[in-house]
Amino acid sequence: MKLDINIREKEVLRYLKYDLDRTKTDDKIIRLVREQIKIGVTLVYPGLKYKILPVLDNNGEKVKLSALVIKNKNIARLLKDAEKTVLFVTTIGSALEKEINRLFSAGEPTKAVILDAVGSEAVEVLTDTVQEALTQQAGPYRPTPRFSPGYGDWPVNENKAILRLLAAQTIGVKMSAQCMLSPQKTVTGIWGLVRKADGR
Amino acid sequence: MTFKNLLRKKKIIIFDGAMGTMLQRENLPQGVCPETYNLTHPQIIKKIHQAYIDAGAQVIIANTFGANRLKLRGYGLEADQEKLISAGVRIAREAAKGTGILVAGDISILGELLAPLGKVSFSEAVDLFAEQAWLLKHSGCDCLIIETMTDLQEMRAAIIGSKKAGLPIIASMTFEKDLRTVTGTDPVTAAIVMQSLDADVIGANCSAGPQELLAVAEKMTSVAKVPVIIQPNAGLPRLENGKTVFPLEAAEFASFTAAFAKLGVSFLGGCCGTTPEHIKMLKAGSLKLKVKTKDKSDKTYLTSRTKTVEIGEYPVIIGERINPTARKALAEAIKSGNFSLASEEARSQVSAGCDLLDVNVSVPGTNEKESIRKLVFDLSSQIDKPLVLDSPNPEVIEEGLKQFPGKALVNSVTGEKAKLKKLLPLVKQYGAAVIGLCIDEKGIPKTWQKRVEIAGKIIKETDNCGIPRSDVFIDCLTLALSAEPGGIMDTIRAITEIKKKYAVKTVLGVSNVSHGLPNRSLVNATFLGIAVAAGLDAVIMNPLDAKMQETLLAAAYISGKDANGQKYLSAFSGQRSEDSQKNKADTSLRSAIIMGDKDGILALTEQLLAGARALDIINLEIIPALEEVGIKYENREYFLPQLMMAAECAQVAMKRLRQELAKDSSAGSPKQATIVFATVKGDVHDIGKNIVIAILQNYGYKIVDLGKDVPQGKIIAAVKKHRAEVVALSALMTTTMVEMPAIIKALKQAGLKVKTVIGGAVVTGEYAASIGADAYAKDAVEAARVIKQLIAGSS
Numbered sequence: 004m005k006l007d008i009n010i011r012e013k014e015v016l017r018y019l020k021y022d023l024d025r026t027k028t029d030d031k032i033i034r035l036v037r038e039q040i041k042i043g044v045t046l047v048y049p050g051l052k053y054k055i056l057p058v059l060d061n062n063g064e065k066v067k068l069s070a071l072v073i074k075n076k077n078i079a080r081l082l083k084d085a086e087k088t089v090l091f092v093t094t095i096g097s098a099l100e101k102e103i104n105r106l107f108s109a110g111e112p113t114k115a116v117i118l119d120a121v122g123s124e125a126v127e128v129l130t131d132t133v134q135e136a137l138t139q140q141a142g143p144y145r146p147t148p149r150f151s152p153g154y155g156d157w158p159v160n161e162n163k164a165i166l167r168l169l170a171a172q173t174i175g176v177k178m179s180a181q182c183m184l185s186p187q188k189t190v191t192g193i194w195g196l197v198r199k200a201d202g203r
Numbered sequence: 204m205t206f207k208n209l210l211r212k213k214k215i216i217i218f219d220g221a222m223g224t225m226l227q228r229e230n231l232p233q234g235v236c237p238e239t240y241n242l243t244h245p246q247i248i249k250k251i252h253q254a255y256i257d258a259g260a261q262v263i264i265a266n267t268f269g270a271n272r273l274k275l276r277g278y279g280l281e282a283d284q285e286k287l288i289s290a291g292v293r294i295a296r297e298a299a300k301g302t303g304i305l306v307a308g309d310i311s312i313l314g315e316l317l318a319p320l321g322k323v324s325f326s327e328a329v330d331l332f333a334e335q336a337w338l339l340k341h342s343g344c345d346c347l348i349i350e351t352m353t354d355l356q357e358m359r360a361a362i363i364g365s366k367k368a369g370l371p372i373i374a375s376m377t378f379e380k381d382l383r384t385v386t387g388t389d390p391v392t393a394a395i396v397m398q399s400l401d402a403d404v405i406g407a408n409c410s411a412g413p414q415e416l417l418a419v420a421e422k423m424t425s426v427a428k429v430p431v432i433i434q435p436n437a438g439l440p441r442l443e444n445g446k447t448v449f450p451l452e453a454a455e456f457a458s459f460t461a462a463f464a465k466l467g468v469s470f471l472g473g474c475c476g477t478t479p480e481h482i483k484m485l486k487a488g489s490l491k492l493k494v495k496t497k498d499k500s501d502k503t504y505l506t507s508r509t510k511t512v513e514i515g516e517y518p519v520i521i522g523e524r525i526n527p528t529a530r531k532a533l534a535e536a537i538k539s540g541n542f543s544l545a546s547e548e549a550r551s552q553v554s555a556g557c558d559l560l561d562v563n564v565s566v567p568g569t570n571e572k573e574s575i576r577k578l579v580f581d582l583s584s585q586i587d588k589p590l591v592l593d594s595p596n597p598e599v600i601e602e603g604l605k606q607f608p609g610k611a612l613v614n615s616v617t618g619e620k621a622k623l624k625k626l627l628p629l630v631k632q633y634g635a636a637v638i639g640l641c642i643d644e645k646g647i648p649k650t651w652q653k654r655v656e657i658a659g660k661i662i663k664e665t666d667n668c669g670i671p672r673s674d675v676f677i678d679c680l681t682l683a684l685s686a687e688p689g690g691i692m693d694t695i696r697a698i699t700e701i702k703k704k705y706a707v708k709t710v711l712g713v714s715n716v717s718h719g720l721p722n723r724s725l726v727n728a729t730f731l732g733i734a735v736a737a738g739l740d741a742v743i744m745n746p747l748d749a750k751m752q753e754t755l756l757a758a759a760y761i762s763g764k765d766a767n768g769q770k771y772l773s774a775f776s777g778q779r780s781e782d783s784q785k786n787k788a789d790t791s792l793r794s795a796i797i798m799g800d801k802d803g804i805l806a807l808t809e810q811l812l813a814g815a816r817a818l819d820i821i822n823l824e825i826i827p828a829l830e831e832v833g834i835k836y837e838n839r840e841y842f843l844p845q846l847m848m849a850a851e852c853a854q855v856a857m858k859r860l861r862q863e864l865a866k867d868s869s870a871g872s873p874k875q876a877t878i879v880f881a882t883v884k885g886d887v888h889d890i891g892k893n894i895v896i897a898i899l900q901n902y903g904y905k906i907v908d909l910g911k912d913v914p915q916g917k918i919i920a921a922v923k924k925h926r927a928e929v930v931a932l933s934a935l936m937t938t939t940m941v942e943m944p945a946i947i948k949a950l951k952q953a954g955l956k957v958k959t960v961i962g963g964a965v966v967t968g969e970y971a972a973s974i975g976a977d978a979y980a981k982d983a984v985e986a987a988r989v990i991k992q993l994i995a996g997s998s
Contacts, residue, residue, distance in 0.1 A: 022839040032799065032844050038554040045550075045585055103890070105543065110854055112897035113847035119890055120843075159938065181885035181938040 007132065008047050008095075008125050010040050018120035036117050043121030048096030049129050050174035053137060057087050058195070070168055075157050078193070081147055085195025089137055089146075092171045093130045094189040095122060126188040134194060144196035151192035165191050204303040206346040206371040209261070210403065210430060213496070215464055215489040218307075218434060218472025219255035219263045220482045224449070226251070236278040238270050241290035248291070252298035254479040259486030260472070261304060264348055265295040268309045271335045273323070277314065285338055292342035307348040307373065308339030310361060317356045318606075319580040320386065325360055325605045332364030340368040348373040350434070351409045351474070353385040355396055355508050356608035362400040363632060373432055373470075374402035377409040378419050387509040390422035392609070395504045395511055398429050399610050399634030399674070406432035409474040411439045412451050413459035420466050426511075428500055430469045435459075437476030449476025457484035464492040503673045503708055503740075505559060505589035505636060508608040512558050512589055514708055516764045518735055518755060519559060521591055521743045522552035523712065525578075526563040534566045542578050546585055553586050557746035560586065561614060562603070563593035572602040579606040591638075597625050604633035612636045615678060618643035618657040627668045636674035637665065638710055641697065647680050649687070651696040654679055658701045675707040676741060683718035684726060691716060691730070698737040712743035713751075724750050732758035749802065792820070792856060796828035797835075799848035804855040817863035821903045825853050825860075829901060833984035846983070847894070853901035864903070875905045876994045877927040879957075881918050882911035883946065886939035891963060894983040895931065899990060915946050922950065922957050929993050931986065932976075933963040940965055944974035951975075958993040962986060 015036060021028075060067040065074040066082050071090065073079075082088060099122045106115035130149070138146040153159040159182045165171075166178055177185050184191070209216055226237055229247050240248055252263050270288050275281050288308075295306040310332060315321050317328055336347055347370050352358040355376075362374055374397040376384055383389050388396075390407065397405040405427060407419045413435040420433050438451035456477065463471060471489065473481050503514040512519065525548050527534035536544040549560055562582065564574040571594065582590060583606075592603035593614040600613055615638035616626045630637045639661035641647070641654035648654055658677045665675050679697040682690055698709045716730045717723035728750050731742060735758035744751050753774075760771040792807040811820050832849040835841040864875075880896055882889040889911040900906050907925050909917060922930055930950065934940040940963065947959055960978040961971050971979035978993060980986035 016842065019843040020836075020839065021842040025839040026842045027840055028842065028845060029799075032848060035848075036844060038551075041554065042550050102543075102547075105547075107890075107893045107897070111851065112894065113844050113851055116843050116847050116890070116894060159936065179885060179887070181936065183885065183887055183936065183939070185887065187888060 008044055008049065008128055010044060010121060010124050010128065012037070012040065014124045014127070015040060015117070015120045018123050019117065032113075035113065039114055039117040040121050042102075043099060043118050043125065046095075046099040046102055046118075047122075047125045047129075048098055050094040050096060050176065051091065051129075051133055052169040052171050052174055052176075053089055053091040053133070054169060055087055055089055055137075055141065055196075058082060058085055061085075071164060073157075073161070073193075077155055078150055078157060081150055082193075082195040084197045085147055086144070086198050087141070087196040088193050089134075089141075089196065090165060090169065090193050091130075091133060091137075092166060092169050092174070092176055092189065092191045093126060093133055094174060094176050094186050095125045095129060096175065097186040099125070100187050122188040126190055130190045130192075138194075138196060141196050143199045145199055147195035147197060149192050149194045151190060162191050165193075204305060206305060206403075209305065210371075212469075213494060215460070215468075215492055215494055216470050217259055217261050217482060217486045217489060218432070218470060219252070219258075219260040220473030220477035220479065221437075221475050222251060222264065222266055222268070222309075224447075224475050225478065236269065236275070236280055238266060238268070238275075238287040238291060239278075239280070241266055241287055241294060242283075245290065245294050248294045249298050252295050255482055256298060256302060256304055258479040258483035260482055262307055262346075262470075262472075263295055263299060263304060264307045264309045265291045265339070265344065266309070267291040267335075267339060268311050268351075269314075270338075271310070271313055271331050273313045273315060273331055284335075288335070288338045289342040292339060292344055296343055305345040306343070307346050308336070308342070308344035308370075310335055310339070310347055310349045310365060311351045312353060312357065316354060316386075317360065319584070320354070320356075325356070328357060328360035329364040332361045333367045334364075336365035336368035336370070340370050344370060346371040346373060346403075348375065349402075350375040352376045354608075355384065355386065355388040355393060358393070359396065359400060359608065359634070362397065362402055362634075366401065366632075371403040372401070373404040373406070374400075375406045375408045375432055375434065378407055378416075380411070380415070382418060382422070383509070389509065389511075390419045391426050392506045392509065392511045394423040394426050394431075395506050396610050396634060398427060401631075401634065401669075402429065404430045404432050404470060406434070406468075406470065408432075408434035408472075409436055412436055413456060413463075415439075417459060417462055417466070420463060420468050424467045426500060426502070426504065427467075431467065432470035432472070433463055433468050434472040434474045435477075436474045437478075437481060440476060451476070451481075453478070453480040453484040456481045457488040460485060460488035461492060464489070464494050467495045469494045501671070501673045501706075503636070504610065505612055506609040507587045507589050508583055510587040510589075514740055516766070517759055517770065518739055518764065519741045520557045520746050520752075520755070521559045521561050521710070521741055522549075522555075522557035522746045523561050523743045524548045524552055524745060524747075525561060526593070527566050528563070537564055537566050537574055538569050540574075540577075542574075542581050545578055546581050549582050549586050549588075552746045553588055555746040556752065558588065559591050559612060559741070560588045561591040561593050561743060564599070565594060565596075571596060571599045575599050575603045576606050579603055583608055592635075597622075597629060600626065601629050601633075604629060604635055610634055610636065612638060612676065614638045615640050616661065618660045623661065623664045627664055627670065630665075630674075631668045631670055636676065637670065638676045638678050639665070640678045641680050647682065649690055649693065651679075651693040651700060654693070654697040655700050655704065658697075658705065658707075662705050662707060672705065672707050675705075676710040677701050677705075677707050678710050678712070681711055681713055681715040681730070684716050684730075685719040695733055695737045698734060698739055702738045708740040709738065710741040710743065711739055714744065724748065727751060728754040731755060732761075735759055735764070736762040792824045793828040793831075796825065796849050796852045796856070797832055799845060799852055801848070801852050801855060804852050805859060808856040808859050812859075812863065817860040818903065820856070820860060821901075825856060825901055826903075829853055829898060829987070833898075833987060836984050843894075847897060850897040850901060854897075857901050857903075875903060876929070877905040877907060877925045878929045878931055878990060878994075879907045879909065879918065879921045879925065879927045880931045880933075881909040881913040881921075882933045882963075883939055883942035884912055884914045885942065886934050886936065886963075887911050888935040889933065891935075891983070892931070892933040895933075895962075895980075895986045898983055898987050902987070902991065904990075904994070915942070915949055918946055919949055919953055919955070922955050923953070927957055929958045929960060929990055931990065932959065932961045934961075934966060935964045937965050940970070943976070947975050958996075960986065960989055960993060 437449035717726035
């Protein structure tokens, strides 16, 4: 799988609270953002673990996968037509967050906050890329939207079971007693694979 | 016929075709080391050589491709290396007997990558290649061909090792579809590095078919000073019924011959999938062709693994900031083996536009060889600029030259004989360029005539070592204007004279000129402008210095080194309106902070200090500026980086003002309010807290930052110890937010009269009220405002 991290400047600006209509800025600061995007990309060490799990049963209340049971109406609805699901964890590693900490303590908060936004965008793009590639690889399926523990009413402590199932420690992803993921720029979640109607 | 005679011919010289795929046709089983056939099936090997000779090959390649010790070890054949090689060469010699056909010894990849990508060290690789080359020579080869190389660093080791045998060297790399080698080197960079290492012929082989290699050849011939060889595959291989098939028939393969000749390629042969038939057609097609001869290029190039920088008309910038002399933090970091600060310096200089990067790790009491090795590893994977290896110690220079996968610039030699003799052979051996300083045993001469003379001495030695003039940079040395008022123009004159007399490049570090003077940057920039007009090719400077960058642009344009002012105009176009706007804007500290103009801050602070107290400057300039920026942020007129840039600007002023405050405090001024910050236990997301601190540290408060994942007891203890007025707590998640009520309760139980403010992604005003916190802030700007109110209320 080719995991190109193509950072979208627009998205980085959005994380930084840039408002297309109202924000007035100068070249200097935009140049700084672009520089940090370039630097940020070099600090991304993508990690991925996933499992494709068939849906054994979905009664609208809970979804039974081959290795996991999810009791959640919203997810049951999300996976209504799914034949299989992809359970995943993606991360960009901890190098970028170390650099952010260093920049803050070196008195460079501007670069630090930009780099943080680059990191958020990087893990998002990585996850998008992974979703697209894995879906394509799986066959004649289309993906459902992604869902992650902590969104809506899917409790964040579900992460524990997901990480264990995926052996996420092998790519350096850990969870604290308070359910915090580390590295910080890590995404866990699920999406469904729905067979395309025309079979192609 | 010798190889040297071959090089003189104006006609295309034909090499043989594939050995490996021919052996597969002869049913070489999978997994068998092809070189063992030299011993077990010599008649097959000889038959193949014979067929290529009959087809018209003028050079045949012995079957020794994988006969390096490391690769043979994989087959358990390490002990047979000498036998396999001597048999391979002997068979080729027998086939060539009485024909005048030359035999090339074949050398290729070790099968493992070099450090830091793999485990084999550069020196080990050099030894492995030297051993194979020595055995090939003593078995009777006429020349050596190093081919199908995929990594530039391994190619460097192969050439340096093979050179020790003293035979002519042909060096050829393999390129992928994107015209780069597996580890990212482009054909121009490969060509420059290979010829700088003194390969006699350079080129490309394998890769794909002739069509694809035409593009590679075009790029290589554009910079080559030595003959170029191309040996394509018979097209891109594809799988048919489980068998690898090469699609190009002999006639089609040979149809590219004229195109190669036109580019100036003088050696042609075949790689995987080619047969004696292909070579026969190639020979037939080449007979009437003349190789295009071209002017020898005397351009100056330096390279990294993946990029070439030409030192041409427009002066290049050598970033000077990775130098621990007089930079304590960097020296400390290097001393403790931490190179992240140096990497950051590298990245910031590269983004500021430097072309080459000076690397100096001289910290007394450290292992500088170790430091340069690690730093070169880091930098060569993180940035794509050529390095300038800067050390007075030849051993450190050599270590850097070994590890840097490109063509580096060595900084520097002097005119002292002993030093020249030690360093120049290293420069030559590792294919680098070199800076020579106009200084000798007697020190820096005052007159320009003397400096030209020393330059002459250095250049005589570089000539003797075989270092081309285009790879020599002379530094005419900058003296301090305050110490040598009349002597500065001698440096300028020396630049002009040395360029005229010796056709070398010149380089200069300019900042020494202003030593001890006020307004140094004005003097530096002016001197730079004069030096550029005199013909300076490279300037060692701080690329982050905007004034120097601008002066360089203008000076290059004025002195005709920036054709049509392209660089100047692209740098400044559209700025006219901005200039006039700036002139109108007021120049107070307050507006400089609001505009995020960091450069002017310190000067403005000093100006204010001449007539105002530090505390007043904070209250009347800095805090109002930050509050105005805060409002702009809340209105979304500014986005987060602008808010932070204002905080950074304020921080520059505060650093200076704190010195004054420290003097004031002894005179009994009121105690600074203290704020304790913590991200609660179990929570490691502290970016929000850090943003609040970045702003609030400019309000004149004392900030105690306990960091993240802070247990309750530590917070209570800090509040007591510092007699804090405010505690600010942050939490990101519902699972960690629950720490907050416990902390507030404990603070109350301990009888501490401290105000509490809380914030973080999931925290709300309602939650704050429900747990008895004094305040809630939704973001950094609000936190600054709320904390200011809490402190005003508590005093």
